[in-house]
Amino acid sequence: MARRWINDLTPERATPEAAWLNRRQLLAALGAGAAAVGAGGPVLAQGAELEPTSFEDITNYCNYYEFGTGKGDPAENAHMLTTEPWSVKIDGLVERPGDYGLQEILSEMTVEDRLYRFRCVEAWSMVIPWNGFELADLLEMAGVMPEARYVAFETVLRPDEMPGTRRNVLDWPYVEGLRLDEAMHPLAIMATGLYGKPLPNQNGAPIRLVVPWKYGFKSIKSVVRITLTEEEPPTSWNKANPREYGFYSNVNPQVSHPRWSQAEERVIGSGGEGIFGRLSVERQPTRMFNGYDEVAALYEGMDLSEYF
Amino acid sequence: MRDRLNRAVRRVPGWLIYLAGFGWMGWLFFQGASGALGPEPVEALEHAYGLLALQFLVAGLAVTPLRRWAGINLLPLRRQIGMMAFWFLCGHVGVWALLDLQSLSRVWAEIVKRPYITIGMAGLLCLLPLAATSTNAAIRRLGGARWRRLHRLVYPAVGLGALHYIWLAKGAQLEPFLYAAAVVGLLVLRAIPKRAGRRGESGDSAGGRFRALSRG
Numbered sequence: 001m002a003r004r005w006i007n008d009l010t011p012e013r014a015t016p017e018a019a020w021l022n023r024r025q026l027l028a029a030l031g032a033g034a035a036a037v038g039a040g041g042p043v044l045a046q047g048a049e050l051e052p053t054s055f056e057d058i059t060n061y062c063n064y065y066e067f068g069t070g071k072g073d074p075a076e077n078a079h080m081l082t083t084e085p086w087s088v089k090i091d092g093l094v095e096r097p098g099d100y101g102l103q104e105i106l107s108e109m110t111v112e113d114r115l116y117r118f119r120c121v122e123a124w125s126m127v128i129p130w131n132g133f134e135l136a137d138l139l140e141m142a143g144v145m146p147e148a149r150y151v152a153f154e155t156v157l158r159p160d161e162m163p164g165t166r167r168n169v170l171d172w173p174y175v176e177g178l179r180l181d182e183a184m185h186p187l188a189i190m191a192t193g194l195y196g197k198p199l200p201n202q203n204g205a206p207i208r209l210v211v212p213w214k215y216g217f218k219s220i221k222s223v224v225r226i227t228l229t230e231e232e233p234p235t236s237w238n239k240a241n242p243r244e245y246g247f248y249s250n251v252n253p254q255v256s257h258p259r260w261s262q263a264e265e266r267v268i269g270s271g272g273e274g275i276f277g278r279l280s281v282e283r284q285p286t287r288m289f290n291g292y293d294e295v296a297a298l299y300e301g302m303d304l305s306e307y308f
Numbered sequence: 309m310r311d312r313l314n315r316a317v318r319r320v321p322g323w324l325i326y327l328a329g330f331g332w333m334g335w336l337f338f339q340g341a342s343g344a345l346g347p348e349p350v351e352a353l354e355h356a357y358g359l360l361a362l363q364f365l366v367a368g369l370a371v372t373p374l375r376r377w378a379g380i381n382l383l384p385l386r387r388q389i390g391m392m393a394f395w396f397l398c399g400h401v402g403v404w405a406l407l408d409l410q411s412l413s414r415v416w417a418e419i420v421k422r423p424y425i426t427i428g429m430a431g432l433l434c435l436l437p438l439a440a441t442s443t444n445a446a447i448r449r450l451g452g453a454r455w456r457r458l459h460r461l462v463y464p465a466v467g468l469g470a471l472h473y474i475w476l477a478k479g480a481q482l483e484p485f486l487y488a489a490a491v492v493g494l495l496v497l498r499a500i501p502k503r504a505g506r507r508g509e510s511g512d513s514a515g516g517r518f519r520a521l522s523r524g
Binding site: 056057060061065069071072122124167168169170240256259260261266268269271276277278279280281283 | 340341342343346347348349350351353407408410417418421422423424475476478479480481482
């Protein structure tokens, strides 16, 4: 089932000698359903000079408003969340609706390593070595009905374990959604770990969505419910501020957030050593779809400045 | 109790506020550089300096109401409070321009394109002439009445600062609104007409101000 998508962003490929990988041939191979990586001409691979962000930075600089709005709040408060036992209710337009226990899900799924860029809507980015399985596999497990066109997701809501939810910073519970074809794309995964360790609570334990070509807030954390729908489901940030956050929220350097530019991003952990090192954070240009051009076909014919 | 507090305030030398303020500014910078402010120290510093600037501005705005309604006289330290607001604001803008955006063209583009930055900059512009006329010599040169008129620019500056803070927050966060409420409250207190003879002093007499300001 899984392993449809070939990860071209591995630490090995980040070395200079591998900087000459023909990405187009790789994609062509993908399209043909072949797992082989074609040896190609000298086209600079996008994975060049990329390095995973440190475990420490990934786990201490988080947006998880259920645990507080500060970047350090989730690391401080998320230990309160009970992640065992855990089940995901899959309902709506599916053939086999029900509460699926996490262990039950994992026993059916192929967990892979996926080194993905992660681009937050706040114009910072990381590179994260996730462990997870393809969302398509989970949806197939529940059996998607032909009428289904969208997938809605919901984060757990437990005010006694999630201090941030005691204030209405957002309309809790946090909800997100994807179009079905986006959800079925092999790049979209449900992550259960990072760096080969179980997902830390502040990063969305025990199971979260990761959609690397969209802004980070689309990658909803600590998922307890997945609903297949016919209509476009509501999404939290869009409800909070529809002018600033669209349903699609694809990474797009050409469409500015009304309050800041999306043309560039600050690379977390890119500062050097020494007294001024840490304060000299690298800025790099942001790429369309966060560099994942293979999803462009999903949006053919759509005006992405309208459907932002 | 109140008199003891007021006497104590009069004994605090102005340089002590500067020492504490710049010391705190430097300590934050050192913490950012050494990793104690987390993985994104530039953002952390930017926010810390900005918030401190707003806090000093609110503190400065509280001086007159405190004197009038609570009899607590912080007037001898108001210049230092205002100047520290200005210096933290310079730190805020400096970190933003030099460490975050790292180029003048980006700075200009952001000022022009982002309304919350435009109004933040407008707030800073309001404070520039105030900082420049914060000496006794400047007060003498301008004369008390003109100096006071000029320094009313602090009201739009604080208002713009509070609005800037509300505007940049994601989601319905409480803190920016608390600051805005404090600013509005302190401005409203000022608008209440003075009743003659209250506490036997006229809170805003130029003479009182001169005595306070002459302490440098």
